[in-house]
Amino acid sequence: MKKFSALMLALLMALSLAACGGGGDTAPDTNDGGAAESGGGKVNITIFNSKSEIQSQFEEMAAEYSAATGVGVEVYFSSDTVAAHMATRYASNDPYTLAMVDAKDIYSLGPEHAIDLSGEDWVANTNYAVSVGDQVMGFPVCVEARGVMYNADAIEAITGTPFVPSDYATLDAFRGLLETLVAGGMESPVGIMKEDWSLAGHFLAEVYEEQDDVFGYVDGLYAGTSTVADNEKFNALMDYFDVMKQYNYAASSPIAAEREVSEQYLAEGKIAFMFGGNWDWSMINAYDYSEHLGMMPVPQNLDDGANQKLVGGGSKFFFIDSSEYTSDEQRQAAKDFLNWLVFNADGNKFLTEDCALVPAFSNIAAENLDPLGASVKEYADAGNLIDNYNYLPDDHYSMMGAELQKYLAGQQDRAALAAAIEQYWASTTPVER
């Protein structure tokens, strides 16, 4: 009897342990709650936010939105890569109602996991929605673009004349300005981010994105018929890169340059130029930044018009989960939320003022954007954005980032870099599009 009771006790402990574990796992799971309560009234939705810089704004908004509409909103953030995080959520059968992902994730996840949003009202108001086949699946959260960030105050302090970016669209003019700056006392007016996503994901990508026939060129790279070494665009952009390398403040040890330091230098005007995008504002505004910052196209000695345009478009996309773990009520609540973002004044305010995002919808006015965002909006409104190429292979930024780092550190020349790029594409399985 004694043994039996001991056994029961052990069993009980095991069960309670299992219960604890189970409880911990399901606690944040509002899907069950949502489905169970859907008959009663209150609907809960979960939102995955993948922009770390706006997480606190998102949480505040969720509370206000819940109070105003009665829909429970829980916002989650993960510092994992988006794809990896989505993988774990789908593996545990616990998807978000609404998930903010990158364009390439919409292509890979959408067909299986997203619902068709073609019938939504906001579709007519944007050029940036992502469609898979003939179905609209991605709701664009904002517009982001890449180019050369400048600190006009720092430049004007030396030149004494107002800085007009379009005067320096050619590399020759740009180089002339850099020389003036150096002569005027700014020893090294340029910063270069050595991060692989910046070098390969953002800068090298422009080589493909600015081709006349982007898809044809990339297909040729896969097939080994397109060349890099003698490509006009590649050489124009690398000429610019060489100039930046020459005037880099960290030229003696470019790979040791830390992004925080470079952004701080740019914000405070110790350097005048750095290649980047309007997302860099989230770092710049952490420092004592000077007033007149902005973005300009990458200066190039080619007259194909690319030196008049930034590269970018819609960035970060919401999709609504299609699985059986999300109820129809939740899906409807998620659609309502997206409409609220686009058509409600509070929603607009949340996007453009609280989060300082450049809106992707024509009906949303944005007055109080940060300087970089304002530049991007200016180019976007004028139709001067070159489209993102959203089908780069997943390992492109890492593999090619390493090659560009070698080039940046002076460990390989342009011919070797071009050969490495050609070789990479030829040995990679083409990404479907």
Added chain:
Amino acid sequence: MKKNTLSYKCQQYAMFAGISTAAFVAVVILPFVYGLYLTFTSWDGVSKDKPFVGLSNYTATFSDAAFWQALGRTVIYSAISVILVNVVAFALAYLVTRGVKGQNFFRAGFFIPNLIGGIVLGYVWKFVFNRAFVALGTSLSVGFLSTSWLATTGGAMLCLIIVSVWQYAGYMMLIYVAGFMSVPKDLIEAAQIDGCTPNQTMFHVTVPLMTSSFVQCLFLTITRCFMVYDVNLSLTKGEPFNTSVMAAMHVYNQAFTYKKYGVGQAEALILFLVCAIVGVTQVYIGKKAEVAA
């Protein structure tokens, strides 16, 4: 009650080891078997269907030059780190068991790095290597200090080794301290009376009696070094030029960043085998060398 029946034995087992067996099966065996299954699929990590592809992930693994480079790098890193960690730990343990003043304070001090998580540690040391050393080097104009070691190929590896030694030496020191304390005083005194020099006492009496400490420490350091990820991620992130990517990081990238889950899983399995073979061999040899007092 009969003690020889199967049901009695099962009951006894369930009572004493049932919970841990269940937990072990749930969190180690099942995921392992499932992982093994995934190596035969071309799953991308999120898709609902997991197409069966046979052995193609293994052929991909064998032709993945970056993986073998990462593995080779890990072996070199582990070999150097394991030796340094244990030498330093043993020396520290020796020092703090000699009865120096405040030795408990020193023990705690040396142990503290181990309490800081690997990610934080990586960022702290990144600051030290990138800023503190460089500032020191430039102001004193010491050539080899004035550029960041993290920006050079060999330097990044060196930094990883330094940080690992700093992190693990304190922990291993504790095990060696326990080893030192477990050596009976009377044996040492007997050896001294018989005319042993301090060195002879050390190497012929103390060290052989501490073999189990060595076995444990070596096993722990070898497995930890082979599986290093957190420090690797926060200190170097594989930079520069992907030359400090260790095996575990390559596996992670392969599975989650490049979305080749099956290949990543197959590579993880190979990493596991290498690690298991090295670890088990080392424990086997070590156990044979153990002596009783």
